[in-house]
Amino acid sequence: MRTEAPVQVIPGDRPAFDAAMHDLVQDRVAGRLFARDHTLWGPAAESEASKRLAWVDLARTSRAIVEPIAARRQALQADGIDRIVLCGMGGSSLAPEVICADAGVDLVVLDSSHPDAVRDVIDTDLARTAVVIASKSGGTVETDSQRRAYEQAFIDADIDPATRMIVVTDPGSPLDEFATERGWTVFRADPEVGGRYSALSAFGLVPSGLAGVDLEVLLDDAAALVPVLQDDVPSNPGLQLGALMAVAAREGVDKMVLGDTRTPSVGFAAWVEQLVAESTGKDGTGILPIDVGSTSAPNFVDATNDSMLVSCGPAEGAPDASSGWSAHVDAPMGAQMLVWEVATAVAGRLLGINPFDQPDVESAKDAARAMLDGDTETWTPDFVDGDVQVFTAGDWLPDGTSTVAEAVRALLGRLDDEHGYLAVQAYLDRDRDAVVTDLRDALARRTSRPVSFGWAPRFLHSTGQYHKGGPAQGVYLQVTGAQTQDLAVPDRPFTFGEFIGAQAAGDAHVLGSRGRPVLRLHVGKPEGLATLREDVG
Numbered sequence: 064m065r066t067e068a069p070v071q072v073i074p075g076d077r078p079a080f081d082a083a084m085h086d087l088v089q090d091r092v093a094g095r096l097f098a099r100d101h102t103l104w105g106p107a108a109e110s111e112a113s114k115r116l117a118w119v120d121l122a123r124t125s126r127a128i129v130e131p132i133a134a135r136r137q138a139l140q141a142d143g144i145d146r147i148v149l150c151g152m153g154g155s156s157l158a159p160e161v162i163c164a165d166a167g168v169d170l171v172v173l174d175s176s177h178p179d180a181v182r183d184v185i186d187t188d189l190a191r192t193a194v195v196i197a198s199k200s201g202g203t204v205e206t207d208s209q210r211r212a213y214e215q216a217f218i219d220a221d222i223d224p225a226t227r228m229i230v231v232t233d234p235g236s237p238l239d240e241f242a243t244e245r246g247w248t249v250f251r252a253d254p255e256v257g258g259r260y261s262a263l264s265a266f267g268l269v270p271s272g273l274a275g276v277d278l279e280v281l282l283d284d285a286a287a288l289v290p291v292l293q294d295d296v297p298s299n300p301g302l303q304l305g306a307l308m309a310v311a312a313r314e315g316v317d318k319m320v321l322g323d324t325r326t327p328s329v330g331f332a333a334w335v336e337q338l339v340a341e342s343t344g345k346d347g348t349g350i351l352p353i354d355v356g357s358t359s360a361p362n363f364v365d366a367t368n369d370s371m372l373v374s375c376g377p378a379e380g381a382p383d384a385s386s387g388w389s390a391h392v393d394a395p396m397g398a399q400m401l402v403w404e405v406a407t408a409v410a411g412r413l414l415g416i417n418p419f420d421q422p423d424v425e426s427a428k429d430a431a432r433a434m435l436d437g438d439t440e441t442w443t444p445d446f447v448d449g450d451v452q453v454f455t456a457g458d459w460l461p462d463g464t465s466t467v468a469e470a471v472r473a474l475l476g477r478l479d480d481e482h483g484y485l486a487v488q489a490y491l492d493r494d495r496d497a498v499v500t501d502l503r504d505a506l507a508r509r510t511s512r513p514v515s516f517g518w519a520p521r522f523l524h525s526t527g528q529y530h531k532g533g534p535a536q537g538v539y540l541q542v543t544g545a546q547t548q549d550l551a552v553p554d555r556p557f558t559f560g561e562f563i564g565a566q567a568a569g570d571a572h573v574l575g576s577r578g579r580p581v582l583r584l585h586v587g588k589p590e591g592l593a594t595l596r597e598d599v600g
């Protein structure tokens with residue numbers, strides 16, 4: 064499939080695709096997007112869009128922060144500080160994680176509220192660590208809790224937090240005020256860039272640059288593609304990818320299976336997942352991106368009829384797709400991110416939705432807060448099987464179910480054969496409990512349906528929007544527990560363990576109240592995850 068173009072598309076319905084492309088070119092959508100025309104998504108989205116379009120110029124405007132970031136990196140290195148940890152959720156951490164992985168640069172990302180995961184990162188090499196606290200709103204509870212734990216750890220180790228804590232946030236946010244008062248370094252981001260479109264803003268650049276990525280190259284690669292992306296012609300790769308996604312979704316091909324041709328994968332699909340799922344998964348419509356790892360994984364090699372296949376990375380290893388809906392995307396990282404952002408904004412226009420809000424993310428946060436405040440009924444297990452407590456949300460578990468295997472079979476029995484998907488949601492420690500990722504492939508084989516896998520709470524800021532706001536086609540398998548020791552959140556009335564428990568219960572509560580079946584398997588000890596694999600897969 065190799066060509067010099069960054070995107071190659073194969074539409075399953077050529078006439079419908081051509082008609083959409085014709086309309087996009089005729090309506091001058093590309094030129095208007097780069098001129099920041101906030102009317103492109105209809106009257107209901109105008110107000111939001113009017114303050115969300117500065118990302119189209121970041122390849123140029125972000126140059127101003129390259130030098131200050133380099134200066135800060137030099138100062139840290141002079142003090143022997145060479146380990147960079149990034150605390151942030153969703154749009155505030157996914158981009159730097161993939162930028163650094165792609166560049167082969169070490170960056171430790173902490174986007175968890177699991178007590179063991181938080182403790183492990185904080186307890187490692189504190190003496191040579193600097194911490195980036197990234198939050199656009201400055202109010203995300205996970206990030207605030209991580210900030211508190213890290214600040215306390217520095218104080219306990221007689222290290223002045225002001226020498227180690229670096230903040231990225233919007234000007235005037237509560238985090239900006241807090242950090243400025245304490246004399247911490249603060250990088251203020253452009254408030255007219257939304258979280259998931261912020262890869263080339265301070266949110267993407269500060270952690271990546273401090274860790275050692277060459278930011279000029281990243282921005283140069285993106286800038287080189289701008290003239291192509293703003294051109295109103297049928298060969299525009301951003302218009303093509305956007306039209307492909309939206310027309311496929313309109314025809315019921317609304318899962319986008321993403322395979323990486325790089326070995327090892329650099330995690331690019333996790334970034335795409337957030338961008339596409341939060342931007343399009345709302346009002347009962349949308350595109351569900353499913354990160355399957357490689358192009359030889361189940362769901363990619365044996366795609367369902369409602370799946371579009373997208374391979375990312377070098378063409379070697381990309382499958383030869385000659386039928387169905389598919390695409391191959393290959394460009395340097397900065398350019399590839401910009402192509403996807405343009406494509407997502409274009410798909411939003413074609414689907415008739417606002418690609419800049421995430422209305423259903425908040426519902427899960429509210430429910431988690433209510434759990435922590437004790438305002439919601441406690442979630443009691445339906446039954447216990449050995450070391451596993453089994454909970455359900457939604458009224459779907461057959462009477463008399465008494466084993467994990469039976470409950471899983473009943474959940475999978477709810478899967479629609481034509482459009483259903485299963486989301487595995489792991490509220491676990493991403494490093495220690497990596498074995499649980501095997502469940503995705505095993506369940507994809509077992510069900511022959513699209514299966515997504517998400518680490519919590521990361522996915523709550525990503526595909527979580529689609530799960531609650533997209534079409535009601537999903538069934539949900541939560542895996543929780545497996546903690547060795549809880550950890551206090553300094554000066555807060557809850558622990559990390561209580562917080563992540565409330566997040567699982569809160570999200571399940573919202574899903575269940577919308578008639579979407581949830582099965583929660585609460586595993587007593589980390590060792591229990593291995594046996595779970597036998598019952599589930």
Ligand SMILES: O=P(O)(O)OC[C@H]1O[C@H](O)[C@H](O)[C@@H](O)[C@@H]1O
Nearest residue numbers: 153154155198199200203258424
């Ligand atoms: O950067 P923050 O304000 O902390 O937000 C972090 C993330 O959380 C929110 O819940 C949104 O769903 C995401 O789009 C956002 O990227």
